[in-house]
Amino acid sequence: MHPKLSVRHLFKIFGARSEEALERLAQGQSKEEILRETGAAVGVQDANFEVAEGEIFVVMGLSGSGKSTLVRMLNGLIPPTSGKICIDGEDVASCGAARLQAIRREKIAMVFQHFALFPHWTIAENVAYGLKIKGIPAAERRAKALETLDQVGLRPWADARPPQLSGGMQQRVGLARALATGPQVLLMDEPFGALDPLIRREMQDELVTLQKTLKKTIVFITHDLNEALLLGNRIAIMRDGRFVQVGAPQDIVGHPADDYVSAFVGDIDRGRVFRAGDIARPPQSVQVDASHADVLDFMMRSGRTAVYALDNGRIAGVLCHEDLVGTTVAIRDHLKPFARTRPEVKLHELYPLAARGLPIAVVDDNDTLSGVVELDDLFACLAGTDSRPAPAHPPVTAHQQTERLDAQPG
Amino acid sequence: MLSPADLVTIPLDDWMNAFVRGWLVPNFRPFFRAAQVPVSNVLNTLNAFLLWVPMLVTTAAFTLAALRWAGVGTAIFTLLGFAFIDMIGYWPETMTTLAMIVTSVLFCALIGVPLGIFAARSDTAWKITRPVLDIMQTIPSFVYLVPIVMLFGVGMTPGIIATIIFAIPPIVRLTNLGIRGVRHDLIEAAQSFGSTRWQMLWDLQLPMAMRTILAGLNQTLMLALSMVVIAALIGAGGLGLVVNTGLGRLNVGEATSGGVGIVILAIVLDRITQGMGEKGLGVGPSLARLLGGVFRTRPLPDQKTPG
Structure with missing residues (x-):
């Protein structure tokens, strides 16, 4: 089966001299050298991954690691410098503005860290936003909005306005807005990052529950490894714009690719990662x-x-x-x-x-x-002293990535 | 001592004379004459209407508007102030000034808001617009009165044109500012759902910028008021003419009366438009609802979305 989403050799370089910076990267210069000599900032370098239909792919990294840039390239909010982003085999990066707009309307929706709800509209109007953009009549989109609000348990709030809702509720609205257009791919940019820990936990569990019925293809961005391990079918750890390791939660925790990943994994409750x-x-x-x-x-x-x-x-x-x-x-x-x-x-x-x-x-x-x-x-x-837990299933990564990762001591 | 003028002298005044008198006026006078037709139509209609409506009805309308948007204090002030203007005998001149101001502000908004939107959408447009606005705001208005008279003649309409040039910068600036100030993640959200630029403008940017745009409108209105006396120099009537005549005849009483009229009108208009900006967009009703609200005198009932 074809992957739903496939990303090949994706680069993003900010600044005027991006072509030159690309060449320098290919010659093996570091991000810092390139910034110093060309003034171009490397956002993402050579990202390769595939996401299967119905899978939650988590990209985990600290701030500045390029994860937000990466997710914004997937729906063209940030145009990539080079590389391919294929959704159902169609390249989003080179398809042209009109087609990109159609893809955004039909196939791919996004949930934002700070909810990004329109404060001058009611909750129902917010949820119906994507449908309004598509030109669906008011009555029909209201019905669909209410139905979607039901899914996230906020139907009674349909006629309230965003500032009247708590953070957790606002993000449910953000999720409902993304779901209302019936997209196949969901991009979630640190959706629970702005929430209190207890609410965050609740939302994570709810997402897991929802996903059991929705089966969306989700790319989920987070800076919290616990969240990544809880939600991700597969996880990519990102640092300085590149993927350090891609694998199932058990691979990441059981076989960290390098010291950087090991340092993260150190505090993890392994009892919540490994399975019987x-x-x-x-x-x-x-x-x-x-x-x-x-x-x-x-x-x-x-x-x-x-x-x-x-x-x-x-x-x-x-x-x-x-x-x-x-x-x-x-x-x-x-x-x-x-x-x-x-x-x-x-x-x-x-x-x-x-x-x-x-x-x-x-x-x-x-x-x-x-x-x-x-x-x-x-x-x-x-x-963490046992070497027995072998990967449950071999990490599915891009060829290059796999080679590089395999070269690292397990 | 040697100075640059010993080497080269630039006859800027001659050039300007040649440009305006020798080229602009002979070639474009008919064009400018035609361009002022819509302005003079609006102005004359409005002036005739305001002079036709009985003083009590106008006063009542303004008092109610003040009550709706600016509170009881301003309403009482409006009532007493308008009565005072009538009692000192300058009601018709005040109405003419009001017609001039409303016409100027209307055209400022019609030109300025789209220009501000345009400037907000492209950095290049803003780079060009900005110095032009700077010049418009700093150049003494007497400088452009002469060419305006040459191109448009004397009278009310040239006065309005001068007022528009003087008063338009704030609404352009604040429209630009308001639209550029819309939260970036909201813009991203709109983009991510595949909205067109017009959809984004209409659904998100204009409603979010409305408060700022209304603040710009208020500034424009105040500038238009301050131009009333200067515009009267080139034949615009109203209270400005009263002040100028008083000045010419050294009639302190007459000048003061005209001045008081302008001040009262200014305070009333300022308070009402400021109130519109603040109350009209409490926790953000939609643009349509806001525009609807302008024509109502009572607080809006809580509206339910149909469907």
Whole structure:
């Protein structure tokens, strides 16, 4: 399948001598040298990425890293210096003003950090703005605006004005305005950056919930790595106008590409990033009708003191080493109740299950054992000393990017 | 001592004379004569109307407008002030001055607002407009009275043209300022939804700039008032003529009476237009609603959007 959005060799250089600056960049000069010698400021250099339909792609960077410039190039608010931006295979960067306007009206909408609502209009009028631009009759666009306001829970406020609403509510209106035109691609430029922490958290959860039904292709800009890890299917870390690392949250935290990323990742609550499936061992189990000796032998060989026993393919329970030693009671009678979880569950949700002191069963849709979370693996992963969690799926990046990233020590 | 004048002398006065008398006037006089027709039409109609309406009706209208936009104090002042003008015997002259001012401000707005919008949309346009406005604001108005008389003749309309030249800079400047001052992220939002430049102007920039534009209109109005006496030198009538006649005859009483009339009119118009700028755009009603509000005398009911 074609990616919804694909960006190739995207550069933005501010200043009169941008062509010259491009050449100098190609020769390997640094951003600072170029600024000193040509007066041109490098905003974004050689950005390459693809976003699949329905994916949330988060660009994370500090201020001045070029992330806002990057997102503004995607809908042409800032014209790129060179490179391609393809939405459904059509290059936005070279399509001409009229076509760009049509794309903005039909395909791509934006949510702004400071909401950017029109203070002289009501909430409903604001939400209907994109429809008004398209020339849709007033009654129809009001109906659509109310419907969209329903989605974000603000219908009762339809006739209020923006200054009467709190920040969180205003950003819901901003989101509703972007959704009202039915765009396929949503650009969100630090949408929750201006909100209080509690409200921000609430909005993040709401976006996750909404996205389950909306399935929009989202490019989300943030300076907050926690937010990036929570929302992103994939994350690009940006510094000085270039991508330092692109990958799934688990790749970023598990295998930071360089010291810069490591420094960010240091404070992260790893229990909220990694999932049961990331650290689960392949299911090594015994049959419930096996003999004592066989089970003990199996424990010895695998180095575990507790193993799962299966009964006709179904999980029967956990067997513990200390219970089996020195008894001849049937194995069936030593089975202990067990905790089960699913591969996509985050580690922090496993803590209560782990408190029992037994390995946790990871089950698939048919409730069959697909892996086992051992408690030492859990702690090792949380401590960041474990090298086991391999990328859940290989990072999907541009070819160049992948090569460069792979060259870095993991 | 050697001075540059010993080497080269520039006969600027001769050049100017040659330019205006020798070229501009013979070639373009008919054009300028024709150009003043719309101005004189508006002026004459308005003047005739204001002189026809009974004094009490005009006073009542202004008092109500003051009440609506500027509060009780200004309303009382308007009532007493207009009565005073009538009692000192200068009501018709005041109405003529009012007609002149309204005509000048109308044309200032018609020319100045689009010019301001144009200047706001392109830096090049503003770079050209700005020095022109600077010259218009600093050049003594007596300098252009003579060519105006040559091109347009004497009378009310040339007086208005001089007033327009004198009074137009603030509305151009403030329209430009208002439109350029619209928050950048709002502009980006409008662009990101694919609005055309006209849609952006109409939906966002003009409504957001309206307060500033109205402040410019108020400034323009005040400048027009201050030009009344000077315009009377080239044959414009009204209170300016009263002041000039008083001056010519050393009749202190007459000059003072005309002056008091101008001051009263100035205060009333200033307060009412300032109030329009502030109240008319509280928490931003739409442009249409604002323009609608100008023609109402009561506070607007809370309007619901239809549909």
